[in-house]
Amino acid sequence: MHEMSLCESIVQIIEDQARAQQFSKVRxxxxxxxxxxxxxxxALRFCFDVVAAHGVAQGAALDIHTSPAQAWCMPCATRVDVTRxxxxxxxxxxxxVVVEGGDAMRIKELEVD
Ligand SMILES: [Zn+2]
Structure with missing residues (x-):
């Protein structure tokens, strides 16, 4: 289950940010x-609650946005959005069509106290 390791890295990034920017709570x-x-x-939501249970991200709301992937269509010779x-x-x-990326995950925004 790679959601668990994803959450561990998300929470790690948040903890690092908390130290660097000196906030103590993530909303x-x-x-x-x-x-x-x-x-x-x-699974991601479940893992996040588990991993975040004892840190600054404890109880933080998780907003998950999905971005379409980009692909290059050869007949159209243009870049299009695909979801699968x-x-x-x-x-x-x-x-x-040649898919380009679309498998990344990143923290877009942190709302902190
Ligand atoms: Zn096309």
């Missing part, structure tokens, strides 16, 4: 997850 964490990251949002790896081009329906 809200906004996460941006690439549509192709295959992260289970339910096997998606056809939304413009022409062709499957000759």
């Amino acid at each position: 809200r964490v906004v996460l941006d997850i690439g549509a192709l990251s295959s992260v289970d949002v339910g 790896r096997a998606d056809p081009c939304p413009l022409c329906g062709n499957h000759q």
